[in-house]
Amino acid sequence: VQLQASGGGLVQTGGSLRLTCAPAGSSFSRNVMGWFRQVPGEERKFVAAITWTGATPKYAESVKGRFTISRDNVKNMLYLQMNDLKSEDTAVYFCAAKGSRYSSAAYRGTHEYDVWGQGTQVTVSS
Numbered sequence: 018v019q020l021q022a023s024g025g026g027l028v029q030t031g032g033s034l035r036l037t038c039a040p041a042g043s044s045f046s047r048n049v050m051g052w053f054r055q056v057p058g059e060e061r062k063f064v065a066a067i068t069w070t071g072a073t074p075k076y077a078e079s080v081k082g083r084f085t086i087s088r089d090n091v092k093n094m095l096y097l098q099m100n101d102l103k104s105e106d107t108a109v110y111f112c113a114a115k116g117s118r119y120s121s122a123a124y125r126g127t128h129e130y131d132v133w134g135q136g137t138q139v140t141v142s143s
Contacts (some may be wrong), residue, residue: 025137038095038112046090056110056140
């Protein structure tokens with residue numbers, strides 16, 4: 018496993034969580050990185066992505082205004098701040114990195130990413 022996602026848990030509706038993605042043994046400070054989520058029986062879906070410079074992050078419409086993706090290239094860390102959580106945010110969240118470096122686009126497709134973490138469960142209760 019080259020990416021370690023953490024920070025998931027059980028939270029009530031309207032609450033907040035901060036997910037963290039830490040590369041293990043590799044540096045992804047020059048790679049596009051993203052967050053995706055998946056519920057049982059469904060495809061993995063795009064949540065947010067960020068270029069290696071941190072410019073122009075992209076978000077799924079369902080999380081825009083509530084989630085913020087960010088990165089610290091010095092610490093080699095990726096974050097997802099999730100506010101105003103809703104029951105429909107319940108899923109396993111995965112971080113991912115694109116294999117090639119210096120891309121200027123924040124990609125939405127799962128096929129664009131080459132390295133994946135093991136996932137962290139987020140459960141939002143009403």
